[in-house]
Amino acid sequence: MRVAVAGLGPMGRGIARVFAQAGAAVAIVDVDEETTARGHAKILEDGPVDVTPAASVAEAARDADLFIEAIVERFEAKLALLDRIRAAGNAALVVASNTSSLSIGELGAAYGDPARVIGMHFFNPPTKMRLVEIIRGARTDPEVVDRARAWATGLGKTAVLCADSPNFIVNRVCRPLYYESQLLVTQGVPPAVVDAAVKGALGHRMGPLELLDFTGLHTHLGSSETALREFGDPRYRPIPLTRQLVRAGTTGRAAGRGYYDYALGKPREAQAEVVRQPKESAAKVQLYRTTTCTPEDVAAVRDLANQGRVAVDSSAGGWVEHLPDGVGWVRLHGRFAEVVDDPVAKIAPAHDVADALGVASVPVLALPGLVVDRLMQTMANEALTVVEEGTATGEDVNLALRLGMNHPVGPLEYLEQVGAPEVLAGLRALQEGFGDPRYRPAQLLVRQAAGSRR
Ligand SMILES: NC(=O)c1ccc[n+]([C@@H]2O[C@H](COP(=O)([O-])OP(=O)(O)OC[C@H]3O[C@@H](n4cnc5c(N)ncnc54)[C@H](O)[C@@H]3O)[C@@H](O)[C@H]2O)c1
Structure with missing residues (x-):
C-alpha cells in the first residue's frame, strides 16, 4: 500500500x-x-x-x-x-x-x-x-x-x-480520573499520595497527576474546555486549580513544575516517601469489610471491638462521623492499603493494622470514597455513559484503557468485579458529599444496579 x-x-x-x-x-x-x-x-x-x-x-x-x-x-x-x-x-x-x-x-x-x-x-x-x-x-x-x-x-x-464524539474513548473515560485526582489535591490530599495510591492499589504505571504533568496541564485544560463546550454538561468543567497552575506557567514536567517540582526530584521519589512499608508484626486484627456505614454496620463493629483490635475496611464516607473509638479505618486493595489519617476528624492512622496485614500503605483523608474507589467509580460511570450514548462498545472501552493507558483492569471489568450497586452507592455518596453534578450516575448504571438486585 x-x-x-x-x-x-x-x-x-x-x-x-x-x-x-x-x-x-x-x-x-x-x-x-x-x-x-x-x-x-x-x-x-x-x-x-x-x-x-x-x-x-x-x-x-x-x-x-x-x-x-x-x-x-x-x-x-x-x-x-x-x-x-x-x-x-x-x-x-x-x-x-x-x-x-x-x-x-x-x-x-x-x-x-x-x-x-x-x-x-x-x-x-x-x-x-x-x-x-x-x-x-x-x-x-x-x-x-x-x-x-x-x-x-x-x-x-x-x-x-x-x-x-469529543475526546473519543481513552481521553473521555479518563476525564474523571484527572478531575477527581486534582479535586483530591484541592481537598487536602498531597499529589504524591494520590499517585502512590493509584499505583499501589491499581497497578497503574504512572499516577494521574504525574501523567497530567507529563502531558502538560495546558493540554488537559484545553480538552476539558472542549468537553465542557461540546457536551454542555457541567460535569466536564475544569478544576479551578488547573487554571491557576496554567496561568502561573507551572504546566508540568516540561515547565519544570506542575503538581510536582522537578527541581526537587522525580515524582517517583516523592511517591516513595509517602508510602509506608509494613513492620514485622504478630498482632491479630479483625477486618470488617463493608461498602456502607449503616447503624447495623456500626453496631457490628462495636461488638467486634469488644473482642479485640478491629478495623473497618471501607471507603464509605459515613465512617468519618460514626467510627467507634478504638477502631481503625483502612481500605485494603490486595497487598496495598489506604489508611485513613485525618487529624481534623481526629482519626489516627491504623498503622498496626497495615503491619498485621503486612501491606504497604498511604495515609489518606476521611473523604467519601477515599482516593482509589472514588477514582474507579467515577471512571466506571464515565465508561458506562460512553457505552450508553453509543460512542463505543464496552469491550472496546476496556481494550482502549488497557492498551492506551496501560490500565491492568478496564473500567467496565472493574464494574463487573465490584458490581453496579456498589459503584452506584459510591457515586451517590459523592453526590451527597459534594453536591456536584459530576457524580450524576449514568442511567445505564442505575438500571444495571436495579437489575442485579432483582
Ligand atoms: N502529541 C501527542 O501526544 C498526540 C497524541 C495523539 C494525537 N496527537 C495529534 O497529532 C497531531 C500532531 O501532533 P504532534 O504532537 O506530532 O504535533 P507537533 O505540533 O509537534 O508537530 C506538527 C508538525 O506539523 C507540521 N505542520 C504544520 N502545518 C503543516 C502543514 N500545513 N502541512 C504539513 N505539515 C505541517 C509542523 O511543521 C510540525 O512539524 C495533532 O493533531 C495532535 O493533536 C498528538
Whole structure:
C-alpha cells in the first residue's frame, strides 16, 4: 500500500515509521522542503527505515491509498491542508486525521467528500503504543471504516471503534480520573499520595497527576474546555486549580513544575516517601469489610471491638462521623492499603493494622470514597455513559484503557468485579458529599444496579 504522512512532529514521524516497518511505501511532507528534510533526518535518527520526502502535499497525495494528517492541532491549518489534498484529484484516497480534539465530521465536510474521511488516532509514541482509535464521522463510508481497521491491524496495532464524539474513548473515560485526582489535591490530599495510591492499589504505571504533568496541564485544560463546550454538561468543567497552575506557567514536567517540582526530584521519589512499608508484626486484627456505614454496620463493629483490635475496611464516607473509638479505618486493595489519617476528624492512622496485614500503605483523608474507589467509580460511570450514548462498545472501552493507558483492569471489568450497586452507592455518596453534578450516575448504571438486585 502507499501512504502519505503530513506533519513530522513526534506523531507524524512515529506513524510514518510504523507504516514503513509494516512494508508500506511511505511519502512524508511538512510545511516546506527544509522542514520535511529535517523531519526525515529525525526519523532516521531512530534507525534506518524507507520513507521518501515528497516535494509537496499534492505529490504525496497523488497516488496514495491513505493520507494521514498529523499536523498542528489547529482547525484552520487542517482545513488548508485538506484543500490541498483534495486539489491533488485522487478520488480513491482515504484521508485519516490523527486529531485528538477536532470533529471528524466537520473535517470531512470541509474536505468535500466526508465519506472518505476518518479518524485514526494513534497514541504517543506511535512506535510503541498498541492502540489506534478509529473514529467514524457521521458520513464516513463503512467500507472506509473497515479498511482503516484493517490497516491499523496490519501494523500490529489493536483498533477500537469510536463514534465522532469529543475526546473519543481513552481521553473521555479518563476525564474523571484527572478531575477527581486534582479535586483530591484541592481537598487536602498531597499529589504524591494520590499517585502512590493509584499505583499501589491499581497497578497503574504512572499516577494521574504525574501523567497530567507529563502531558502538560495546558493540554488537559484545553480538552476539558472542549468537553465542557461540546457536551454542555457541567460535569466536564475544569478544576479551578488547573487554571491557576496554567496561568502561573507551572504546566508540568516540561515547565519544570506542575503538581510536582522537578527541581526537587522525580515524582517517583516523592511517591516513595509517602508510602509506608509494613513492620514485622504478630498482632491479630479483625477486618470488617463493608461498602456502607449503616447503624447495623456500626453496631457490628462495636461488638467486634469488644473482642479485640478491629478495623473497618471501607471507603464509605459515613465512617468519618460514626467510627467507634478504638477502631481503625483502612481500605485494603490486595497487598496495598489506604489508611485513613485525618487529624481534623481526629482519626489516627491504623498503622498496626497495615503491619498485621503486612501491606504497604498511604495515609489518606476521611473523604467519601477515599482516593482509589472514588477514582474507579467515577471512571466506571464515565465508561458506562460512553457505552450508553453509543460512542463505543464496552469491550472496546476496556481494550482502549488497557492498551492506551496501560490500565491492568478496564473500567467496565472493574464494574463487573465490584458490581453496579456498589459503584452506584459510591457515586451517590459523592453526590451527597459534594453536591456536584459530576457524580450524576449514568442511567445505564442505575438500571444495571436495579437489575442485579432483582
Ligand atoms: N502529541 C501527542 O501526544 C498526540 C497524541 C495523539 C494525537 N496527537 C495529534 O497529532 C497531531 C500532531 O501532533 P504532534 O504532537 O506530532 O504535533 P507537533 O505540533 O509537534 O508537530 C506538527 C508538525 O506539523 C507540521 N505542520 C504544520 N502545518 C503543516 C502543514 N500545513 N502541512 C504539513 N505539515 C505541517 C509542523 O511543521 C510540525 O512539524 C495533532 O493533531 C495532535 O493533536 C498528538
